[in-house]
Amino acid sequence: MAFTGRPIRIAGASGSASDRRHAIAEFARYYPTDPVDVIIADFMSEFNMATAAGRRVDQGTVADGAAGASPAYDLSFLEALEPALEDLAKYGIKLAVNAGVTDTKGLYEVVMKMVQAKGLDLKVAWVSGDEVLPAIQQSLAGGKSDFRNIYTGEKLADWSFEPIYAQCYLGGLGIAAALAEGADIVLCGRVSDASPVIGAAYWYHGWQRHELDKLANAFVAGHLIECSNYVCGGNFTGFKELEHGGDGWANIGYPIAEISAEGDVVITKQAHSTGGAVTVDTCTSQLLYEIQGPWYFNSDVTAVLNGIHFEQRGVNRVSLHGVRSGPPPPTTKVGITARGGFQAEAWWFLTGLDIEAKAHMLEVQIRRLLAPFSDRFTSLKFDLLGSSLSDAPNQNRATAPLRIVVQAKGAEDLAPTRFLKPITDNIMQGYPGATFHLDLRQGFPRAIFQYYVTLLPQSAVQHQVHLPWKPTAKTRVLDIAPPPATKTYPAQQPSQPVTNNDKPVNVKNDFGPTVRGPLGWIVHARSGDKGSDANCGFWVRHRDEYLWLRSLLSVDTARQLLGDSQPGMEIDRFELPGLQAVHFLFKNHLDRGVGVTTTVDFLGKNVAEYLRSRLVDLPVRFLNRGKL
Known part of the structure; x- marks a missing residue:
């Protein structure tokens, strides 16, 4: 049942297991002056998925009764949750997190003990279905799929490692169903990072599965806030301008997504004194992080990003525009773990x-x-x-x-x-x-x-929601059906090696006098890991700089700027004109992914910083506006 016409306010309180622990409790405590309806928090990554899989398989879990075994859920979530529980109950704030890692049921049992010890009346649900190794093995044995690695093209049967665990990425509708059934806290394993926001907005506004434009906007909103401080100035190449005002760098705040019933999105941040800022540039920075092309996939919807742009609506308020939608793909991403030595x-x-x-x-x-x-x-x-x-x-x-x-x-x-x-x-x-x-x-x-990444049909996933407070066994488990309408997309995202101009552009002569200097004096950038790939987006602050940027940054130029890192690397490139951005995907740049890469930049976050330090010919008139 939909609520009133007021937009839902969703707070992003954690971006990883390594985030600070105070934000869930802080959002709950400040509810009277800065209310939020749902708090979401992300505690999972490809690294802790793989290491937790090893603990689950090798040792069991504490919840399973294995003496001295390390739990396979995320312990930092419990540190963040405990001081928040009373205020969550007092103000009726919902909480949805993906902290179950590889033992969501075990996490549920621990959370229930915490709730009961405080004498609180909080209903806790948990989501299952992400553990899919049996489905992979059965399909492989039956010849239904060869489960090619989406990064390398390798067949799973040719992989030189023995799978011990597999997790797929679930959508947000299990979370929506749990909230609709009265859950106060929803615990998940491997839902996609943006799925808690999709699920919260879907529940709050009473959306339907066919309303893809609304789902796509919620999906992008989820991507913007799921990394917590990143959209408020963390990991931002304009960090120097954030030093003064509020708490400056000392305490960068956490974000809030406001999503209307029509799917309109505004990104803002905590109202009380915190550092950082929400601007068009901080939102652009986070948007460019982790995408791998203009098609952005989720189990519930595909967001089409070609026309995306942001508008500054006030201090720490940025609206999202131009997102289009498509049906979700029939498959979902799966991460398969093996002992790697x-x-x-x-x-x-x-x-x-x-x-x-x-x-x-x-x-x-x-x-x-x-x-x-x-x-x-x-x-x-x-x-x-x-x-x-x-x-x-x-x-x-x-x-x-x-x-x-x-x-x-x-x-x-x-x-x-x-x-x-x-x-x-x-x-x-x-x-x-x-x-x-x-x-x-x-x-x-x-x-x-x-860590081996492949695709599994959504129809092979048994997505379920567990509602332990329900009176009968039949009502305690809800089955979440796969999407009724899907679309198969080409394996290769659209890519253009060079920009399309009406006439050739000479980047050294057509923009006035130039000087040799670091690219980052003019250009923002942001990069990160996706499996063994690294993505990197570049953007400029002024509209007249964009022709220069997209003319300069061809695939060949990107390869030249990367130096001797991997001279034969395959590179995809696409443009986002509304963001004045050029985005690259550097394929297999991270040498098998975060858990086993031998580079110190194991998360790919410093690719952008290296490339911004490289020397190019910079138009003097752009430099006169001030260096980043």
């Missing part, structure tokens, strides 16, 4: 002159010392991070670290005698000033997990 690391410090030569000397020596054991290694890399400042003001600023990272199938292959000891034994014959890091804990092997 073990990894160890060691660090050395190099100072002052001849950094490159010192690094080369160290690598030659250590490769020789590791040679008797290296036939058991699956990867061995030496990476010099950064460089020494010339005439540095102090010794630390003249120092650069060198990282040595190794992977192998067995822990015994990386035993200290086979990796750490030979590396530290090198110190007496080392480069001038040879110094290794005294904290040697990373030099001992730790388990890593491979």
